[in-house]
Amino acid sequence: MMCSIAACRCTHGAAATSVTSTALRAGAAIVVRRKFSVREFWKDVARHRISIFQYIGEICRYLLNQPVRAGEREHSLRCMLGAGLSPDSWQRWLERFGPIQVFEGWGATEANGRR
Numbered sequence: 001m002m003c004s005i006a007a008c009r010c011t012h013g014a015a016a017t018s019v020t021s022t023a024l025r026a027g028a029a030i031v032v033r034r035k036f037s038v039r040e041f042w043k044d045v046a047r048h049r050i051s052i053f054q055y056i057g058e059i060c061r062y063l064l065n066q067p068v069r070a071g072e073r074e075h076s077l078r079c080m081l082g083a084g085l086s087p088d089s090w091q092r093w094l095e096r097f098g099p100i101q102v103f104e105g106w107g108a109t110e111a112n113g114r115r
Helices: 004-008 013-026 041-048 057-064 087-097
Strands: 052-056 079-083 101-104
Touching (some): 057 087
Parallel strands (some): 052 079
């Protein structure tokens, strides 16, 4: 599992709790970079055989704005989860990088808890 929110030094709720607890429960490894790198993202995915990616929408847009490269659909990602991925970026992501399950939770931490 890769946590792209590492720039927040795992103080962001998603990085500190959901990624860590999910990986611990599943017995999985977590890849955390000191600083997010657009140029190194796909190399990291390949190097560490990452299958799950925790994102914030802006990071996906950064990756989509990179020049198209050969073999982009040949990767180990099977699932990504996060918040802030616009419908347009979501569609572009799937078209460009292939069929990946996306679990979008926009507004999940902004709820007021009322029934």
